[in-house]
Amino acid sequence: MTRGLVLPAARAPVAVTEFAIPEPGPGQVLVKVEACGICHSDLFISGLEKLPLAPVVLGHEGIGRVAKLGAGVASLAPGDRVGITYLASTCGECEWCLTGRERFCPRQTNSGYNSPGALAGYASVPAQHLARVPEGLSAAEAAPLCCAGWTAYRAVQEAALTEGAGIGIFGMGGLGHLAVQYARQAHLRVAAVDVSEHKLTLAREVGAEITVMADNAGRTLQKEHGGMDAAVVLTASTAAIGQALRSLKRCGTLVLVGLARATFEMPVMDTVIKGIRIRGSALGTPQDLEAVFRLAVTGAVRPHIERHALDEAPALLEKMHRGELVGRAVIEF
Ligand SMILES: [Zn+2]
Ligand SMILES: [Zn+2]
Structure with missing residues (x-):
C-alpha cells in the first residue's frame, strides 16, 4: 500500500488517502516518489467544476526513482532518477509534437489532472516525457523545478x-x-x-x-x-x-x-x-528543463523551499489559497 493526496471528485475536499501501489501499464513506469512540490495548478484543478479523471492523485512536481518498468519501456531502467512534470504524454504526431512544441499538443495528458499525479509514495506514470534528473540536488530542491x-x-x-x-x-x-x-x-x-x-x-x-x-x-x-x-x-x-x-x-x-x-x-x-x-506561455521545452536542472546543480539558481510531510498537504493548499505560502512547499515521502 501507499499514500497520496487525492481529489475524490470535482470540488470535493482533497484528502490524504491510502491505496494499493499501482501497477505500471504498457508504456508506463512505477516511480518511487521522494519529493513533490505543491503547485498553484493543484489548487486550480481542485476547484474545477468537472474532472476528466476522478478520483485523481494530484501533483506534477515529483522527483523519484524508477522502481519497475511497464511493458514496452526501453528508455529507462530501474533506479533511474526521474522527474514527473505536468506533461504526462503527447500524441507524437501532430504539428506541435513534430516541431518540438509538445507542450501544446491538443491530445496531451497531464499529471494530476487526467493522468495520475506525483503527490504519492508511488506513482505509475507514462515514461514518454519523464525528465532525467541529475544527481547533486536533493529531491526536495529538485521538485519545484519540474513545474515552477x-x-x-x-x-x-x-x-x-x-x-x-x-x-x-x-x-x-x-x-x-x-x-x-x-x-x-x-x-x-x-x-x-x-x-x-x-x-x-x-x-x-x-x-x-x-x-x-x-x-x-x-x-x-x-x-x-x-x-x-x-x-x-x-x-x-x-x-x-x-x-x-x-x-x-x-x-x-x-x-x-x-x-x-x-x-x-x-x-x-x-x-x-x-x-x-x-x-x-505554458511549461517549456525539454532543453529548458535540462537548463533548469543544470542551473540548480551549479547553485546559480536556488529554489526557496519549505519541507513538509504528506499529512500537511491539505492545509498547505488552504494556505496557498490564502496567498500565505512563501517560495515553494514541498512534500517529502
Ligand atoms: Zn504546476
Ligand atoms: Zn501531439
Missing part, C-alpha cells in the same frame, strides 16, 4: 530580451522567485511585483533590483523606472495583467502564464500604437 522552474524559465525566454533590458515579474510565488533568478542569469534588470511585503523581501534576496507593491505598479514602473521591456504575469489576477500592460515601454512584450478562468479588457489603441506584443 521549468515554466518560469520558459516565460523569461519568451520575453526575448537582451542583456540590460528591464523585465517586470508580476507574482512572487513559487514561479516568481525562480523567474527573478532566471532573469538575473540572463543579465536583465528585474522589477518584482506582488501584494505581499514578505514575498518582495524574498524577491530582493534572490536578486530583484526593484520591488514594487502591486497596487499601482504599472504607473510606478513607468514613471520611476522608465517602463519595462517585458512583463511576465505569473498570477491569476486580471488586475495584475492590467498593471503589467501599463508598465510596458513601447514595443514591449506581455507574457501571460498564470491560469485564470477570466477575460481581460485590452485597450486596443494603446496596444496598437505602442506596438505591444502579447503571448501566452
Whole structure:
C-alpha cells in the first residue's frame, strides 16, 4: 500500500488517502516518489467544476526513482532518477509534437489532472516525457523545478530580451522567485511585483533590483523606472495583467502564464500604437528543463523551499489559497 493526496471528485475536499501501489501499464513506469512540490495548478484543478479523471492523485512536481518498468519501456531502467512534470504524454504526431512544441499538443495528458499525479509514495506514470534528473540536488530542491522552474524559465525566454533590458515579474510565488533568478542569469534588470511585503523581501534576496507593491505598479514602473521591456504575469489576477500592460515601454512584450478562468479588457489603441506584443506561455521545452536542472546543480539558481510531510498537504493548499505560502512547499515521502 501507499499514500497520496487525492481529489475524490470535482470540488470535493482533497484528502490524504491510502491505496494499493499501482501497477505500471504498457508504456508506463512505477516511480518511487521522494519529493513533490505543491503547485498553484493543484489548487486550480481542485476547484474545477468537472474532472476528466476522478478520483485523481494530484501533483506534477515529483522527483523519484524508477522502481519497475511497464511493458514496452526501453528508455529507462530501474533506479533511474526521474522527474514527473505536468506533461504526462503527447500524441507524437501532430504539428506541435513534430516541431518540438509538445507542450501544446491538443491530445496531451497531464499529471494530476487526467493522468495520475506525483503527490504519492508511488506513482505509475507514462515514461514518454519523464525528465532525467541529475544527481547533486536533493529531491526536495529538485521538485519545484519540474513545474515552477521549468515554466518560469520558459516565460523569461519568451520575453526575448537582451542583456540590460528591464523585465517586470508580476507574482512572487513559487514561479516568481525562480523567474527573478532566471532573469538575473540572463543579465536583465528585474522589477518584482506582488501584494505581499514578505514575498518582495524574498524577491530582493534572490536578486530583484526593484520591488514594487502591486497596487499601482504599472504607473510606478513607468514613471520611476522608465517602463519595462517585458512583463511576465505569473498570477491569476486580471488586475495584475492590467498593471503589467501599463508598465510596458513601447514595443514591449506581455507574457501571460498564470491560469485564470477570466477575460481581460485590452485597450486596443494603446496596444496598437505602442506596438505591444502579447503571448501566452505554458511549461517549456525539454532543453529548458535540462537548463533548469543544470542551473540548480551549479547553485546559480536556488529554489526557496519549505519541507513538509504528506499529512500537511491539505492545509498547505488552504494556505496557498490564502496567498500565505512563501517560495515553494514541498512534500517529502
Ligand atoms: Zn504546476
Ligand atoms: Zn501531439
